[in-house]
Amino acid sequence: MGFVDLRSDTATRPTPGMREAIARADVGDEQRRDDPTVNELERRVAELLGQEAAVFLPTATMGNQIALRLLSEPGDELLADGWSHLFLNELGGAAVHSGLAIRPLPCVDGRFSADAVREAMWDRRDTHRPVTRIVSIENTNNSAGGRIWPVDEVAAVAEACRELDLRLHLDGSRLMNAAVASGVPPAEFGRHCDAVTLCLSKGLGCPLGALVAGSAERMAKARRLKHLFGGAMRQAGIVAAAGIYALDHHVERLSDDHARAQRLAEGWHAAGLPVDLAQVETNFVLLDIEPLGLSKWDVLQTLNGAGVGLSGTVHPTRLRAVTHLDISDEDIDAAIELAPQALGARV
Numbered sequence: 001m002g003f004v005d006l007r008s009d010t011a012t013r014p015t016p017g018m019r020e021a022i023a024r025a026d027v028g029d030e031q032r033r034d035d036p037t038v039n040e041l042e043r044r045v046a047e048l049l050g051q052e053a054a055v056f057l058p059t060a061t062m063g064n065q066i067a068l069r070l071l072s073e074p075g076d077e078l079l080a081d082g083w084s085h086l087f088l089n090e091l092g093g094a095a096v097h098s099g100l101a102i103r104p105l106p107c108v109d110g111r112f113s114a115d116a117v118r119e120a121m122w123d124r125r126d127t128h129r130p131v132t133r134i135v136s137i138e139n140t141n142n143s144a145g146g147r148i149w150p151v152d153e154v155a156a157v158a159e160a161c162r163e164l165d166l167r168l169h170l171d172g173s174r175l176m177n178a179a180v181a182s183g184v185p186p187a188e189f190g191r192h193c194d195a196v197t198l199c200l201s202k203g204l205g206c207p208l209g210a211l212v213a214g215s216a217e218r219m220a221k222a223r224r225l226k227h228l229f230g231g232a233m234r235q236a237g238i239v240a241a242a243g244i245y246a247l248d249h250h251v252e253r254l255s256d257d258h259a260r261a262q263r264l265a266e267g268w269h270a271a272g273l274p275v276d277l278a279q280v281e282t283n284f285v286l287l288d289i290e291p292l293g294l295s296k297w298d299v300l301q302t303l304n305g306a307g308v309g310l311s312g313t314v315h316p317t318r319l320r321a322v323t324h325l326d327i328s329d330e331d332i333d334a335a336i337e338l339a340p341q342a343l344g345a346r347v
């Protein structure tokens with residue numbers, strides 16, 4: 001058994017079928033809208049997300065940043081989970097690219113309520129405050145451990161946003177995990193939002209690629225922003241073909257990743273490792289190492305030495321294991337055996 005790489009669902013390598021689709025791709029100059037494969041992917045993803053149009057991009061970070069820029073003016077305020085990818089992992093992009101002030105909302109499991117939005121919004125008559133303009137939600141929520149925003153909660157936040165004249169962005173990098181796990185079509189989440197990011201290089205198993213979706217008018221602007229941000233490509237159908245293949249072959253199978261995460265969590269829990277079973281809703285398992293009395297780095301190194309790759313999270317004592325396309329049932333069996341053994345020796 002080789003190394004069981006549970007560090008991230010970005011670790012996947014294209015399957016033979018995906019590589020074949022890439023090799024066969026019909027391509028053209030994407031900047032001129034001449035790439036039929038990119039055009040087809042954009043059409044399919046817009047429909048999938050319940051939006052009029054979508055724009056193909058190299059990364060989900062670019063999707064989020066374009067969305068923020070589209071939906072705001074410099075000096076406006078963005079409300080989101082303080083541990084959202086937008087706030088923590090995009091290097092201050094909201095401030096750099098869009099001149100936004102940011103404010104974290106109180107969250108439980110990565111989610112905030114419609115009332116929290118109502119309470120947080122500054123009164124626009126107050127000229128001493130930024131104009132609260134955008135609310136961003138992340139589904140599934142990465143820092144909370146792949147937790148799902150249920151569709152009724154998304155709808156409630158969207159309703160508050162409409163009522164308050166706020167724009168709603170959905171970082172749906174892992175939206176397909178949320179959709180498959182909750183049995184709700186992705187469009188049911190997406191249709192409530194003004195902009196949606198979908199990532200192809202996580203659970204969907206593509207080597208790269210993401211899309212931002214929204215109204216036709218906004219996506220025309222998004223195309224210009226894509227160029228401005230250096231994301232306008234040429235024969236990008238080579239990559240878009242992987243995206244189309246993933247939509248055809250890698251969506252339903254996400255339930256296998258979820259079942260494997262569940263089995264891993266139960267196995268570790270039964271072996272005495274500190275795992276909260278209630279947290280496991282999709283493909284993440286969080287391991288809280290506080291009771292082990294070891295540093296994150298010690299645990300990561302010990303597990304690495306035992307052949308199991310986990311990664312750190314923003315939380316000081318939580319590590320994560322993430323299942324994905326390249327993780328088999330045998331890998332899960334191995335991780336269930338090896339990790340408690342390696343850590344048991346240290347407890």
Ligand SMILES: Cc1ncc(COP(=O)(O)O)c(C=O)c1O
Nearest residue numbers: 059060061062085138142171173
């Ligand atoms: C929730 C979320 N949003 C956005 C991103 C950014 O994705 P990319 O690496 O494609 O820019 C990530 C990456 O891990 C993520 O987890």
